[in-house]
Amino acid sequence: xxxxxxxxxxxxxxxxxxxxxxxxxxxxxxxxxxxxxxxxxxxxxxxxxxxxxxxxxxxxxxxxxxxxxxxxxxxxxxxxxxxxxxxxxxxxxxxxxxxxxxxxxxxxxxxxxxxxxxxxxxxxxxxxxxxxxxxxxxxxxxxxxxxxxxxxxxxxxxxxxxxxxxxxxxxxxxxxxxxxxxxxxxxxxxxxxxxxxxxxxxxxxxxxxxxxxxxxxxxxxxxxxxxxxxxxxxxxxxxxxxxxxxxxxxxxxxxxxxxxxxxxxxxxxxx
Amino acid sequence: xxxxxxxxxxxxxxxxxxxxxxxxxxxxxxxxxxxxxxxxxxxxxxxxxxxxxxxxxxxxxxxxxxxxxxxxxxxxxxxxxxxxxxxxx
Numbered sequence: 001x002x003x004x005x006x007x008x009x010x011x012x013x014x015x016x017x018x019x020x021x022x023x024x025x026x027x028x029x030x031x032x033x034x035x036x037x038x039x040x041x042x043x044x045x046x047x048x049x050x051x052x053x054x055x056x057x058x059x060x061x062x063x064x065x066x067x068x069x070x071x072x073x074x075x076x077x078x079x080x081x082x083x084x085x086x087x088x089x090x091x092x093x094x095x096x097x098x099x100x101x102x103x104x105x106x107x108x109x110x111x112x113x114x115x116x117x118x119x120x121x122x123x124x125x126x127x128x129x130x131x132x133x134x135x136x137x138x139x140x141x142x143x144x145x146x147x148x149x150x151x152x153x154x155x156x157x158x159x160x161x162x163x164x165x166x167x168x169x170x171x172x173x174x175x176x177x178x179x180x181x182x183x184x185x186x187x188x189x190x191x192x193x194x195x196x197x198x199x200x201x202x203x204x205x206x207x208x209x210x211x212x213x214x215x216x217x218x219x220x221x222x223x224x225x226x227x228x229x230x231x232x233x234x235x236x237x238x239x240x241x242x243x244x245x246x247x248x249x250x251x252x253x254x255x256x257x258x259x260x261x262x263x264x265x266x267x268x269x270x271x
Numbered sequence: 272x273x274x275x276x277x278x279x280x281x282x283x284x285x286x287x288x289x290x291x292x293x294x295x296x297x298x299x300x301x302x303x304x305x306x307x308x309x310x311x312x313x314x315x316x317x318x319x320x321x322x323x324x325x326x327x328x329x330x331x332x333x334x335x336x337x338x339x340x341x342x343x344x345x346x347x348x349x350x351x352x353x354x355x356x357x358x359x360x
Contacts, residue, residue, distance in 0.1 A: 145287075146287050146291055149291055150294065153295050154302075157302050186284070189283065189285065190283055190284060192287050200292060
């Protein structure tokens, strides 16, 4: 029986799709059976970030509407054989998603996988609310920046009110994942610190992903960052976050500490 | 002056933090207790209106949610002449 995780944020461009790909791959790399669902109907991108854009035949809407079977629409990853992707439709709009249809797809995936990761679209409209609707756990992707933190707070409110769990009087297990974190700028007081963000949102931390060129390189290549360069800062941070998601206790590494030390040793040369 | 500007620039994160805290307290209050606050507001205005004339737009009812306690803040602006009436009574 799978755990259903929504990767959400409210604000766009903070790294939801990158995070879905990287966390999903990290979980699958540890042998877990993982299905990723792209809920961004009309603006799908998870297929591209996963390098599966040329293999899409059927999509989420086809399955929701009964045009295709789930097994026909699922794309098996070529690198990790326990990882599947259910792409969004590019030609339809979000109104084609029905709650009953999504419930059916998720129920079916729950049976056959260990994890179902739902990549939410930005905003708080239908696509986003359906992506979180059946979640057990939420990963709220937040940049250390005022508009992102504000939108995360709004999403936390929705997770506590509009999900199936909330309506049953239960709680969605919520985690903050801070992305694009620049330790040096935070240390100089130019960027909200981890403590600031966690205190404001009063939600536990799943991980800190450092700002890194490796993330862009990975999406250029169409590979989750945990596969394209597993030793890089963001990949290690995502691998740790995936272990925490599984319930393991992993010490939190604050990105930037090491860099600052190197900066000091090599006379603050630009990276 | 340049030094002050420099210090101010260094401290933009604390400003961000404070602005967020104020804003989110307000937005959370509106989100969680919108009905309760609307009722409170109406009843408070009704009680005040029995004694002095107040402009409804100048009545602010706000709830701040903290970790251990929440505060209910009521801010009512009373026109000058009405304040004088109150003081006499």
